[in-house]
Amino acid sequence: MEVTADVVVVGFGAAGACAAIEAAAGGASVVVLDRFAGGGATALSGGVVYAGGGTRQQVEAGVTDSADAMFAYLKHEVRDAVSEATLRRFCEDSAKSLAWLEDQGVPFSSALCPFKTSYPTDDYYLYQSGSEDAVFDDSGPDPVPRGHRTKAKGTSGKAFFTRLAEATRRAGVRIMTQTRAVELVLEDGRVAGVRCRTLTGLPRALHSALSRAGAKPWIYYPPVGRKLFGLAALLERRFGRPLTVTARRGVVISAGGFIADRAAIRELGPAYRGGLALGTPGDDGGGIRLGVEAGGKTARMDKISVWRFITPPSALQRGVLVDSEGRRFGDTTRYGAAIGNEIIERGGKAWLLVGDDVLRVARAQVKTQTSPFQRWQVRYFLNRGMVTAPTIEEVAAKAGIGTPEPFGTPPYSLINVSVRAGFGYPCPMLTLGGLVVDEETGEVRGVPGLYAAGRSAVGVCSESYVSGLSLADCVFSGRRAGLHVVKEARC
Template sequence: MTGSRIDPETPTRPIRLADVKSWHETVDVLVVGYGAAGVCAAIEAAQTGATTLVLERASGGGGTTAMAGGVLYLGGGTRVQKACGVDDSPEAMLRYLTASTPDPDPEKFRLYVEGSVAHFDWLVEQGVPFKDALHTERTTQPANDDGLFWSGNEKSWPYKEIAKPAPRGHKVQAPGDAGALLFAKLHEAALKSGARIQYDTRVMKLVLDERGAVVGVVARQDGEDRAFRARRGVILCAGGFAMNDTLRQRHLSRLVGRAIPIGNPYDDGTGLRLGLSARGAAIHLDEYHITVPYYPPGSLTYGILVNGQGQRFIAEDAYHGRIGETASRQPGGTVFLIVDDPIFGRPEIDGFEVVAVEESIAGLEKTLALPPTSLERTVELFNRNAAAGTDPILHKQPAWLRPLTEPPFAAFDLSFGKATYMAFSLGGLWTKSTGEVLTEDGEVVEGLFAAGRNCCGISRSAEGYVSGTSIGDATFFGRLAGRTAAARRPEGRNA
């Protein structure tokens, strides 16, 4: 799979203010990129009365957000959770999220959790619909319009023991993928707020004053390079870098050739490079979300995942992202899903081949060329414990335990590099919770903000990624960045 590369013809080296001959436009707040983060930043900035202009490279808005499932990770007692009888608290949500990464940003996590219910209400005020219905089946996201589901590892070990589990995946009310509806509603709200949007406008460079503060951008529009001045701030919301071959090779090399990069074609890291060009620092560039979406059907969760030694390595009731990350790190990437007859079902997504069907586990072991007796021993131990309702080593929850005893037995190939693995980037600019971009020394880059996958947000670990944290934090912190930028004292020259 190939994407764009860093083009030597388009360096992001900034322009000095003194070299700007004329400004094409001057506004208070400039937003670069019009996806989840950009639209929310624009709404909040414009609502303060600040003149707000969004520059978007594509011919329409939405970016990766409009391709997405439309799931937002929210909790602590939202309207949908309450209507569905779910007992959740900000404390439980914070404990869960904090456990999901080795590097939780305490301020961002606290604000996100404390503001989660209000953020949900704000989305509803903007016209984003959510249905008060809990989806109980195990799935990557509800195929129908149910508004709430288990979108992470909350119910699986070890998280279950760390924080009281609650479903927090809030899906916008639409069957199938709902990201387009989410964006459409937010776009309507942005237009009402007075924000202006200019499409087919590719931001190429930042403009810096003599102190290094960001005071504008240069963008290619109508075949010309035009300078746009931002009196109060530039907010980078240009998405991640999953589609850039050079950056992927540099930062996510273990995925290259093995996981399909997903996102819109302009997830090419330009936003990241713009931030770096103004002395912004980047964090967690080697982190990503990886998925191996072999379920639904949920019945496959009763199966066991084994590596090339015929050994289990994870509780199979974990979230598909955690399974994807752990599976991809098995020796040689070799992974098989072993099932018996009653639980067999075809994965809804292509790319999970049945590579063996046999009347016995010993036969399966032979066909898969696993070490002699390895799979037999694994299944024998699993079955014995499952019959007793326990999984003492990997802690699969009792609800998903049943012995694999009924032939024929089958093996799906889930090997990394063979089966369908998909990934996008999680790392990005280092920001304060206000969106202000920080330098390597932890100083604020004056006039520069970032939100969404242009920066590193709540979701920052492949092992702990949860569906909904990406759009959840892009919308939440996009809003905060919009408000903060709009409130900033105009500081550029001649302001």
């Protein structure tokens, strides 16, 4: 079985959808392949896009921002993951990029969140999603909200992807789901297509049902998720039919990262074991391996982002982080990824010390500052996840750590914020490294005709992470790959 198109996109999440839409808009015929039904980690995400420089939502909310201010902050986070020229372009294009998403049907809102949080409730959709408060003193740019959450109830990633998928179909792109890419086709040193295995009929329907049923259990209760996806993989091996999809001018890999590759995580980031893998079994590094087998190189594969959120409730920012020796560290106003990385550096163990004055306010904020999916976690760590005692010596003894300096008013509480703090308080994580690409075009270096985007490639968020930066980079790098592969299609 054989299919031919100008452009073939491997992976149908945010980056793949954006690449496909741009390529189709440029006049290319496009085929998108996805091992499952599409969506990937994008659909499981919070649907937050980090954007600034004067977006429509910022202006409506009365927020003053500029591309220069956004760049000044992000260069502290991005560091040398990409060149300053690329980061500058990312910032200068940011507001237009968000407007482009709106043109595709993705809804955003200017409802501004008045408190610091890791993810706002359904009342708010614009919030401060990074570590801006901690980076600058009074001489730097004023911290501003740049987290643009897709307007939808609950976690908004599914709505974000649904609208992009609809736009992809409107663009005339052919989407082939339940189709697994297994090898790139090379002709005269250039990528010319993809060899796949695809499912049809009843096996296809069963595979689709198993992957849908297994998505959330795979994250929150891995033993069940692994069994369901194991059955799906069995269907692929037993009933998958060979398929070659020929690409006249180029292939875009946008198949996610490798957080589902447990062996790779053990090798590259053993300290991260015990975190909650944010992704799907499709994030097994398969797309990255395709690029490597074709001659591509990888970088920053040891960059794994683990998130330990202190907020909500916002009052907990007034606490202090301590390690197993009782020594203070870190800054509770920073985004959860920065806090998580600092905890990893201390052996994965940490506690948040709060006094009774802070704890009372925090408990009063639970009802108004948390979404339903956050509430059970907050109630866990404000009850079973902490110990309380009248003196600092007693509370440290209960927690089994060194005695910290007193802070706040007694009685004192120590909240366990370790990576392995318990089932009720998981620590999400994802991988940030991938294929090395030309930053002007998105083409994989050394492999003509092959492009990469999103978490399959080194990008803006490959050094450190703040909320919304991965989706923003998926849009940025996906569109870049789609635009430049079209130029090849016109040759």
